[in-house]
Amino acid sequence: MDKIKNQTRPVFPFTAIVGQEEMKLALILNVIDPKIGGVMIMGDRGTGKSTTIRAIADLLPKIEVVTDDIFNSHVSDYDLMSDLVKQRIEDDLKISTQFIKVPMVDLPLGATEDRLCGTIDIEKALSEGVKTFEPGLLAKANRGILYVDEVNLLDDHLVDILLDSAASGWNTVEREGISIRHPARFVLVGSGNPEEGELRPQLLDRFGMHAEIRTVKDPSLRVQIVEQRSSFDRDPYSCIEEFKNKQNELKNCIILAQQQLSNVVIDYDLKVKISQICGMLNVDGLRGDIVTNRAAKAFAAYQNKDEVSIEDIRRVITLCLRHRLRKDPLETIDSGTKVDQVVNEILV
Template identity: 50%
Template sequence: MNNPFPFSAIVGQEEMKQAMIFTSIDPSIGGVLVFGDRGTGKSTAVRALAGLLPPISVVKSCPVNSAQFEDCPDWANITDSAMIEAPTPVVDLPLGASEDRVKGALDIEKALTRGEKAFQPGLLAKANRGYLYIDEVNLLEDHIVDLLLDVAQSGENVIEREGLSIRHAARFVLVGSGNPEEGELRPQLLDRFGLSVDVASPTDINERVEVIKRRDAYENNHSSFMLRWQAEDAALRDRIITARKALRDLKTPDTALHTVAELCQKLGSDGLRGELTLLKAARAYAAFRNDTVLGTSHIRSTAALALRHRLRRDPLDEAGSGARVGRIVNELLGA
């Protein structure tokens, strides 16, 4: 079974699916953090996303998925400018990965056999223009976290070691998943995720039964199951492509900007990243719905996604950050 589970076949978890769709419409939103219990479909959703995303146009032999020949790094020695359609990359970053594996390093085989100093691209090169996925992101080693923060800030991977001086584009959507019982995320990395989602096991018995049925069909009647959901995934892919185009012409009135700013101010979110992310997420939602003007309903629907992980902790509030966002939204925009 090489095909990932179909995205459209995932039962429930609507907020998680929405967040991933929004980042596929506008990758500058900045990534998705999914926290919740084990076995709630976090990894399944990311794998399914790989099969859903529209292909990208890349230079055929470029190791960093460049969109045009002029963007190919010099060290890659690309001579063929032919373009091809390739799947949007979705790359796993294992917890135990070394810095060399992530950033890239000297190609030992070429160094030993040919005496050449050549660069072996790492995971960041493969993830350029795609997604970088980290399961159990809260257990990631600090030096890898620091590395990712640097690259996320600059959009460029720089390697200076063993006589090599290499740089290449490294712009990707970071997707992290984890179990909150296993530790918290460093605030610096938490802030780098545009959207945050809390997932839980379904409580409705019929929904749980449906999950079992679909997983069983995926494993035991794979071909017919994939065929059953192929059309829905294709329709969703077409909506994403349409929304990307609609985003360019979406009107954003000043009243919407005022609402976004006032909401973030009332919630006490630090800095202006919350406003910018909420604006982008709301615009992506509006484009996905094929609306032409950003309105209050779009902001309301995306506020918790963009802001729940940016709030200061309130030890006296047991309702959770998502509920706090909901209360302020209702106060400001009406119930």
């Protein structure tokens, strides 16, 4: 118990969150395979979006980083390593490492481009010939989670930068002919309330998955949520202790899934069915096909399987496609229901 109390701010346990299965599954799958491309969580106010996102970051196993490196560089994976660390390896210099909690970075709504991307000290570069880089939030988020609350209210230009970095895994800062590039591989999580406006379709399409959450209507479930939260607020450490075993169980499950992921295969016929569904739904581009294939593999790995089944695809496909459908103002049917109808037609 004392060990737990050494934590800074206690975080609500992920396994203690009641309901909101769609959001929890989308987050778990993105953590298993960050290449899915992040998740957009849209829903009512007060439905635990921020709590759930902080809880998944807290649940994850610690990562090994190069000591004193501002980019959380990996010690052996070149794609997750800064140029400085690569240089040190080439020069045969000794590199020490340490284990840190998975970075969880919040992007405030009023953030500037410099705050997000980082800045180069031009004066120092010109007078001393030294490239001095002040890291931004993208550098801090490398190998972690970058969370944007109210992403639909964020400046479109910043959303573009975010999505470009999330897709490429790199951030480049250029000023006065001086350029610095660093790894920025993170799980991008955006949340918002649809009442405050939607994201532009071309930006929405860049998020791998889209989870919709609604306020729980069932009175007994509502009571359970309120009691759970009250119990945590009263004594967070007892609540953390109570869910310790479940947390460890889920953590181990995620680690195994990450290891299993590269072994998972998906049958050619199933790939054809996924593309058939995307075609029938008039999904623009091929991003929907790619993300659905990735998410289905991650879900299979999560269940410790080495082959994707039709059921795995059923579980993830709505999350991957509902935000990619063309909006028809005269359409009365919900986009998720539309996906389900086509899925039931093809996946038999």
